[in-house]
Amino acid sequence: MDVRGLQAGSYNTQINHYAAAPPPLAWPLLVGRAPLRADAFQPRGALVSVSSPVLVGDGGTGKTQLAAALFEQARADGTDLAVWVTASSRTATLTGYADAAGALRLATGDVERAAAAFLTWLANTDRTWIVVLDDVADPADLRGLWPSGPTGRLVLTTRRRDAALRSRGTVIDVDVFTPAESAxxxxxxxxxxxxxxxxxxxxxxxxxxxxAQAAALIVDxxxxxxxxxxxxxxxxxxxxxxxxxxTGDDYDHELAATWSLAADRADALAPAALARPMLLMAATIDPNGTGLLLLDGGHRWQALGRQPPRHVGVAVSDRLLAGRARRLPRGGVLAGAGPGRSDPDSRRRASRHPAHPGQPGLLARARRRPGQGRARGPWRSSPF
Structure with missing residues (x-):
């Protein structure tokens, strides 16, 4: 056993402190979490043979699902290190790299130093690895942070079509389904x-x-x-x-309509009128996935500006609220991850989701000026 310690003392007094070395790393290692595979997942194209695919497409075309399929296949094939990073900002990428450095016991403390240690390890290791950078919002955010190494594979997903991305791998346009794939x-x-x-x-x-959203409503x-x-x-x-x-992606109206219909359906389930305020709260936290553990406890009702249903106890009402969270329209809003997974910059999108007039919940209270009273009134139905 590798034993390290400290010896201290003087004259006739001596104190020895011993600390056993940590156990060796248990390979393979997993850092981060890919989204669960969608029901009736449709594999598309010969992506397995592409060493470093850059998956480019509008929102909702399935880029992340395809990247997740490659990620899980690499794990099934015995890849030593699999790292999934939400790369929607430089801060989020650095945080993901620091998590990987911690798992590899390379560095702790300073995030920049830990990220640099992780990239150095990738460049020099003889271990196999795969790194997925999901939802790259701006390639400039990754200056000095691009993973490389002879034994690894990099997978990117992004809506951007910058020419600089072509130097990072094979650009693959991920379009909508073909009619045959839709059928x-x-x-x-x-x-x-x-x-x-x-x-x-x-x-x-x-x-x-x-x-996916339409099919779920049709079935339910x-x-x-x-x-x-x-x-x-x-x-x-x-x-x-x-x-x-x-303005936005080519299919904004289609997505807005399917989301709105699904939210209406969830809002109608007992206890009624909770899905939309829950969705509003989730929209202020992390667009790439929010751990359900974040929604545990009675503070969820307070954040939503609601009281637990009177006919059930607090513990039961918390179960109802957690269950309602799982019924929200699927699209990366909620994930079964633990705390600490949220994108540090996720709140930047909160302004895109204004509270409905009369909504007494999270955003309405956040915008209230000092001295203003609490907004009153029930959560109203969709304006759509």
Missing amino acids: AYLTAKLDRADPDAAALAADLGHLPLAL DALTCAEYRALFADRTSRLADLFPNA
Whole structure:
């Protein structure tokens, strides 16, 4: 056994302190957590043969799911070190690298020094590794932080199409599903053939995330594709009237409509009118995933500006609230990770999710000026 210690004393008094060396690292190592594989996941393209894929596409096309599939396959193949990093900011990337350095026992304390130690280890190790940088918002944030090494593989997901990314790997455009892929997805998800499935997929632009949200509602409410199409057309029309000049990804209206319909459904479940305030609270925390443990305890009700239902005890009402969180529209809002996983810069997007007029919850209170009274009134239904 490798034993290290300290000897101290003088004259006839001597004190020996011994400390055994830590046990060796238990390979393989996992740092970070990839999202769970989506139901009826559709693999696309020959990505396995691409050494360093740069997955580029609009939101909702499935970039992160494809990266997660590569990540889990690498783990199944016995890769020594698998690191998943949410790279939506430089701070978040440094934090992910520091976590990896800690797992490798390279450095502790200063984040910059720990990140540098991790990158040096990647460049010189004979261990196999894979690093996923998910949701790269700005390649400039990664200046001096690009992983490299002869035994590793780098996978990127991003909406950016900067020419500089081509030097980091093979750029692969991740587009929406083909009609055949949409049909295969809906058939698997609905567990039945529906004569209007192809028309529904076309309405949704074959966008994977929109298809997932629509399919979940169809299954939960025992709808037909034709019935959902009617709901979707009405909601899309209202959104277009409310936001005629909306800009962003090509499928913003489709996604907004499917999210709105799903949130309405969740809000109607007992106890009623909790899903939308929960979604509002989640939107202020982390767009890339929030641990459910963060929502534990009675403070959740206070943050939502609500009182626990009177007909149940506090412990039971907390279970109801946690259950409601799991029913929110899926799209990376909630993940089953523990504390400490949140992107440190995630609150930068909070202003994109203004509170509904009359909402007495988190954002309304945060914007209240000193001296203003508490807002009153129940959570209102969707303006859509």
